[in-house]
Amino acid sequence: MHHSAPSSFLFSRYLSSVSGLASKRVYFLLSAFLLLLAPHLRAQEVPPTGKNVYVDPAGVLRWEGSRQEVALFGVNYTTPFAYSYRAHKKVGVKPELAIDQDVYHLARLGVNAFRVHVWDVEITDTLGNLLANEHLRLLDYLIQRLKERRIKIILTPIAYWGNGYPEPDTAMTGFSSIYPKGKAYNTPRAIKAQENYLGQFLNHRNQYTGQLNREDPDIIAYEVCNEPHYRQPEAEVTAFVQRMVQAMRATGYRKPIFYNIAESPAVSNAILSSPVDGFTFQWYPSGLVNGHTLRGNPLPFVDQYPIPYQQDARFRKKPHLVYEFESGDILNPVMYPAMARSFRAAGFQWATQFAYDPMALAYANTEYQTHYLNLAYTPAKAISLLIAGKVFRQVQRSQPLPSYPADTAFTGFRLSYRNGLSELNSPEEFYYTSTTTTAPRKPAALRHVVGTGSSPVATYGGTGAYFLDRVAAGVWRLELMPDANLVRDPFATTSLRQPVTRIDWNTQPLRLTLPGLGSNYTVRGINEGNSFQGVASNGAIGLTPGVYLLTAPGKTTTVYSAQTKLGNIALGEYVAPAPSAQPAQVVHAPQVQIMAGRPVTISATVLGASATDSVHLIAQHFYGQTRRLPMRRATLTTAEAVVPADLLYPGLLRYWVVVQHNGHNTTFPGSFAGSPRDWDYAPKEHWEAPIVTASAPLPLFRASQDQQLVEAGGISGGGWADYVTTASGQLALRLVQAPAAATASPTTANTPIAYLRAYFGDRLAARSVDAASFKEIVIRGRRSAGAGSVQLVLTTKDAVAYVAPLELGPEIQEIRVPISAFKLGAQVLLPRAYPGFLPLMFQAAGPAALPITQAEVLQVLLSPGASQSSQEHPSLDIESISFQ
Structure with a gap:
């Protein structure tokens, strides 16, 4: 049940009727009452219209009038600026139309929060004067459209970014084009330009709404600048923050001002002691730009968001927001609700994903390769954002929650x-x-x-x-x-x-x-x-x-x-992309292995074929029998056929999918006219998979073939990864230990400095019948002198980890590690999360013995050596890893 609180108007009228000490006593008594009442004032599902926010004495962001807690969840969106603006022009879509369409979809997804770091480099000159150009006009237009859908706004006026990514920077006019982050806060001319710009930006009158930016009730707060990079001495940071806040307050702006505290932890004391009203954070739990889809159970990555400043009174008395978050390179639609739950447990009152893909560009996902979110193009992930918004508004702020998997x-x-x-x-x-x-x-x-x-x-x-x-x-x-x-x-x-x-x-x-x-x-x-x-x-x-x-x-x-x-x-509103202008397609990825003597189902996604088109599989044992097998279409876009056991004796299976439309055949892969059974079918493209016996090893990692399927690299600046050839000419992954002088942060013997992570769940599923018979892991590799210890980690679908040591010599050798050697332990959360204060390890309860049929991810972890000179590059080379 919701309890009503006295309105701020009545409260202020009552206070004005008393004076002096009595007034103060009434204020503190009523404030204490409101704090006791606070847990019952749940966040509003629909934000109020025309109401500002304020920070109460306990550091909670609340709505004026109702005094309910603010809990807003949404996205960043960038169409008025930079690459997004240019790309819309390239594909022939007016930015205004794109904004109309995308904001409608955001409304359908329950989004009630919008944030963007404004590309100041495109709307200012080098002195910080605001330029009345197309980018500023489109931002005004976007704000108007968001307001119409009751979506609240926080703006970050200073981005410090160039406008190019993923292209080169182009036609930049602003102060950020000459003052990079590392100099913008301690260069007098840069500071003056930023003060000038902040004053003009807050006093800018939106040409569509007629409201000043600083007075618009739907722009509920400002974050001064985006991800600033600071270093000691703290005094320079303190002075800069004070001047930015003063420049904003000098306009008459009275609503909250937020500041990033996660980006430069070395000077966090200066931010904590500053006159800002709250602090901002980001969360990229799986890193960014891994170059391919990450697979495996990602929920341990977002089990919690521990903040290092929670015990600091300066932090506790001010609200905190998440300006950007994303599950980089992950499509599995479970991450956003889990992140929203962890955000609320950590006390956040605002969270905005970075970044929602404009519908006009989402077909190619070019805006930010590592992010992918759009209602039309990633429907499941978009619905997970809708669900996450419900989580964010319904889970109480700072509510303790159990750990995965209980959560x-x-x-x-x-x-x-x-x-x-x-x-x-x-x-x-x-x-x-x-x-x-x-x-x-x-x-x-x-x-x-x-x-x-x-x-x-x-x-x-x-x-x-x-x-x-x-x-x-x-x-x-x-x-x-x-x-x-x-x-x-x-x-x-x-x-x-x-x-x-x-x-x-x-x-x-x-x-x-x-x-x-x-x-x-x-x-x-x-x-x-x-x-x-x-x-x-x-x-x-x-x-x-x-x-x-x-x-x-x-x-x-x-x-x-x-x-x-x-x-x-x-009721009649509808926005959807036009059909893709593409011919029929068949999407399929072959298995790494097929079991001999057992029927196997070959499945494919068939796109652009009508319900009356026939689809069949041509399966051939290399230089052996060939079969034409009808494919069953359970839905319009799926097809499957069972290859019989008599065709699957040890060897190589080659196969094609043929779509027949009006008597004409088109063969895939390649979309070639005709059928592989035609005497004159010349294309050589085909899918293939080795047919193996039950005793054959199952490859978990092959350096010669899996480079684009695995994650490998350094951790916290302690190392890196490369591919090299060994003395026999074989390709190997090399995990390299950085020289001591190059290490970015201190490491300990228990903290790995380089890693390999390989998902093999799909490969093991293809060998499910005999998976339980695997007895050992076989590794071909070497470890050079000076390199640290090596651990193998296997994690299951339920994120339970099992760990075993690996001893390798200085020459390429084959080492066998029994499955029984793996003991219950912790996995390292890789790729590494950002910010760097987030947990590195995760351990879930599970059975004492590794349930090998449930395993799906392998980690190889290289720890630092006991001693190391600044010239050494100790390394670990891995040619292959397999189950046998």
């Missing part, structure tokens, strides 16, 4: 790494990121359903997201997004010339079981250009992407038009 089910939420599932199940809301068997908690009370895949409420054949919102008894609004399917790794090198996700507007089957709707409901298209009308049969109907009104028998929808409001959207 995967809490207050109506559930996370499952194994199922790629984030789920919210409350009486009125049922949201899920993939197919689930969970039943809604109270079906009759349901008002909102959002999902991908199927559930007891909706059985759907497509791959896009869908939204179901109850308009009235027996009347529902359905918003159906087009199919989205990955065709390339979105975290590898990207280009506007290379799509990573394909969009198809298919007619897909949908069966609904919604309270009060019935099984023969009528369906009417309501978005622009959608004239569909139909009646479901036994709850099922085939639909293309769009917005529909669903009506139970006997109900009417004549009172509802496309303009009728439903919350902060209109």
Whole structure:
């Protein structure tokens, strides 16, 4: 139950009626009462209109009037600036249209917070004068659109960034083009330019809203600058921060001012003692720009967010925000809700992901290669953001939470790494990121359903997201997004010339079981250009992407038009990308091994083929038998065939997928006309997999073939990774120990300085029948003189780690480590998280003996040597690692 508190107006009127000491006593008594009441003043689901925020005596950010806690969750978004602005021009999309479309999608995802570091380099001159140009106008336009959707805003006026990434910098006019971060805070001319700019930026009048930036109630706070880089002496930092705050306050601005404290911990004391009102942090738990999708259980990465300043009274008395966060290079849609839970446990009141991909660019994921989030192109991950916002607003601030895996089910939420599932199940809301068997908690009370895949409420054949919102008894609004399917790794090198996700507007089957709707409901298209009308049969109907009104028998929808409001959207609003202009495609990755003498299922994603097209598999034992096998299409976009055991004797399986349309064959890989069985089929492209016996080793890492599939490098500046050839000419991964003088931070014997991390869960699954028979790990490698100790770590799907030592000599040799040598222990959280104060190790409880069938990730950890000169480069070389 919510308790109401006295309004700030009545409170101030009452205080004005008393005087002196009596007034102070009343103030402190009432403040104490409000602090006792605070836990019951839960965050508002919808932020109030026209209300500013304030910091209460306990350091909590609250809304004026209601005094409820602020808890806002959302994204960064960059279309007005830098690469995003230029790329929209390249693809021929007006930035205003892009903003309209993307802000609508943000509203659908429940986003109520927006933050961006303003590219000052594009809207200022070298003296800090504000330039009334296209970038500033588009920021004004974006702010107006966000306000219309009741999305609150925090701006960081100074970015210090160039405007190029991922391209070279271009046409920069501002002070940041001549004063880099390391000099901007202690160079007098740079400081003066920043003071000048902050004053002008806060006094800028938005040409669309007519409001000054400093007075706009929807711009609830400012963060002075983005990720400043400071060093000793602290006095320079103290002086700079004071001058920036003074420049902002001199405009008449009275709302909170925040400052980054995570980026330069060496001078944190200066920030803690500064006159700012709060502190900002970021979180990149899996590092950034790994060059490919990270696989394996990522939930230990986000188990907690311990802040090193929690015991400092200067910190506790001020609110803290997360200006940027992301699960870099991870698509599994479980991370955002887990991060939101950990943020709330740490006491954060604001968190904004970096960065939401504009729809016009998301097909190629070029804006920031290591990030990928868009409702149309990453539907499951986008729904996980929607669920995370609910977590952030519903979990109480600073609420203690158990550690993983006990924290995967809490207050109506559930996370499952194994199922790629984030789920919210409350009486009125049922949201899920993939197919689930969970039943809604109270079906009759349901008002909102959002999902991908199927559930007891909706059985759907497509791959896009869908939204179901109850308009009235027996009347529902359905918003159906087009199919989205990955065709390339979105975290590898990207280009506007290379799509990573394909969009198809298919007619897909949908069966609904919604309270009060019935099984023969009528369906009417309501978005622009959608004239569909139909009646479901036994709850099922085939639909293309769009917005529909669903009506139970006997109900009417004549009172509802496309303009009728439903919350902060209109019933007929719809935004989706056009179909990808691509021919049919088949997406498939072959197994590393196929077991001999056992049938194997070959599965593929088939895109752009109609329901009437036939798909078949051509399977050939190298220079042996060839079979043509029909592929079963469970859905429009999936196909599979079983290769019989008699074709799978030890050797090499080569195969192709052939799509037949109107009597014409197209063969994949390569999309070539004809079939491999034609006498004149010349293309050499094919998929292949070795067929092995049960006694064959299972490769976990092969330096000659797996470079793009693993993570390797240094930790905290202590080392790095390279690939070299050994004396026999074989390629090996080299983990190198940095010279002592080059080490960026102190290390201990227990802290590894370089690592290899290799996911092998898919390889082991292909050998599941005989996986339990593996008895040892075999490593081919060498360790040079001076190199530290080496550990092997195997982690399971449940993130339980098992550790064994590895002893290698100075020459390439084969070492066998029994599976029984692995003992329950801790994994190292790699790639390394940022900021650097976050946990390095994680240990989960599990059985004493390694359950090898559940293993999925290998770590090889190199520790520093006992002694080392500044000239030495001790190393560990690894040619291969396998189960046998």
